[in-house]
Amino acid sequence: MSPVLIRIDVTDTLPPAVSAGQRLYVGAWLFVPTRLPDRPTVSVWLNGGTYDKRYFHAEVPEHPGYSMAEHLAASGHIVVLPDHLGIGDSSRAPRQMVVTRQVAAKANHDAMTQLFAQLREGTLHPSLPAIPQFIKLGGGHSMGGMQTITQQAAHSTYDRIAVLGYTAIGVHLTLGGQLHSADPGPLDFSMPDYPVMDRRHLRSTFHWDDVPEAVLTADDALLVPVPYVLSMQSITAGIVSEDAGNIDVPIYQCLGERDVSPDPWAESAHFRACRDYTLHVLPKSGHCQNFASTRSVMWNRICAWSESLDVPDRLA
Template sequence: MVEPIEISVDVSAALPPEVSGGQPLFISSWVFLPDAFPDRPTVISLLNGGTYDRRYFHFEVPGRTGYSLADFLRQRGHIVVLPDHLGIGASGRASNQMLVTRHVAAAANHAAMTEIYARLAAGTISPAFPPLQAMVKVGGGHSMGAFQTITQQAAHRTYDLCLILGYTACGVHLHVDGQTIPADRGPLDFAMPDYILHDRSRLHSTFHWDDVPPDVIAVDDSLLVEVPYVLSAQSVMMGIVREDAARIDVPLYINLGERDVSPDPHAEPGYYRNSRDITLHILPRSGHCQNFAETRLEMYERIDRWVRDQAGN
């Protein structure tokens, strides 16, 4: 497996002064470069969901293979970028993370991707990688990452194509103790700490289909990370991105597991009323975290083909 390149971009100039505090704040990303790429290069950026960092899309299980969507797409000629959200993983934390709303986090990621595109165009990502004269910009994410993709695309039009994985424009619902319940917990509570550490054990029935191997779930649980309270809470507010979704006018690939967070998967395309090209793919025998499903390669293959088709490759 080819190791990614680490790229850190100072995004403080794109943030409100009260967030940056006059200090650098970095978005850190892994960039996976293919051995060769098609005539029209494609750059796919993927944002992880809540309780995860960028390792979600480059997941490694001892003794197993085939859990890295990033490496799968790299092998098929796509450039893949895995950013950590501002405040998560290797990216910087604001001194007051409560100020990092979904729109602030989206501005940070847009600034980071704009700089990465510029470096790809200039040929400065790697000495062995030539300048790209043109590229198709694909942005997406899983769960909270899809929530942020919708927010970012509506505000900044960063991407030519979008991948919405495991998220709902209607409102997030969870499968807990045999019941389907709305995840919305009401208005933001600013008495909460900046960061929270969720208990994933109660989410296993939402996250995983019944046939996911126990060792895969164990590795998944071991990679649990803290989530900024504000982003986590906003991502599950009922209908919070409905107006944003309606403004997106680029082609969309929507993927939901057979048991996922949408109360009505077939209604999801209707929220993106300005997009004229929408693919809905419901992944069989998959929970919310499609990347761990035994059927995940069906999604991997579909994303590759869909992006190639949209790019004219």
């Protein structure tokens, strides 16, 4: 299944200090299902740090079955994979340092609002008819989980959200068999917008021990530059705790058996406005669940979880 690249102009929703006279776009891949339910789910997924949207559509030579997007589309989801502002096919701001998590969330909310309107009108893609009602599922992995929480708390973009491989407590990394806080402290604005990243030391956090070497090599090839501010905010301890407490839609949170939360069973306390919270600890998975041997368990659980929920009051 080949994705379709779409680009959505979000300039007018952003402060002039961000756009600085430049048109800014959110780029995204669209996956159109061959089977369209009467009331489909529009499934939007934001990638984590050091990745772009390919995290959710990984293509590994001689190792098929690593595309979460294809899996969900085969289940009837209309899948959208946006790049964060400043990453991949999305525009880089003239001064990327001013693109905080709130600014990036505002840009993505505007992009998805426009996309939802096009879907209702039947102008999103030639193979999609006008769809007046659909369920909006927003999710993200790692830094994308931070952005999903930030966006939903500020803008109520979605009817339900999925937080994968992220923690409201504070990101911890497995180094030498021990968990260590990744909190970087205050932002250093003397840093370049896009510092050079090296994630070789993160393999023990990112991957379970049974991930094939060919998959690890393919994963290494997905490394992209990440804006300094978003990257550092994503590992700042407790940065989304207040936002998490303001989210009142159903939440599915999936953490790998070895992941970034110091206490997965304490995560639910941060989502105190949510009356339908599900925790799933994925066996034999590191932080990057999409590369785990058990990845399809999570993908199928996401579909089953979403389908099990009552039809929300707020439909598109």
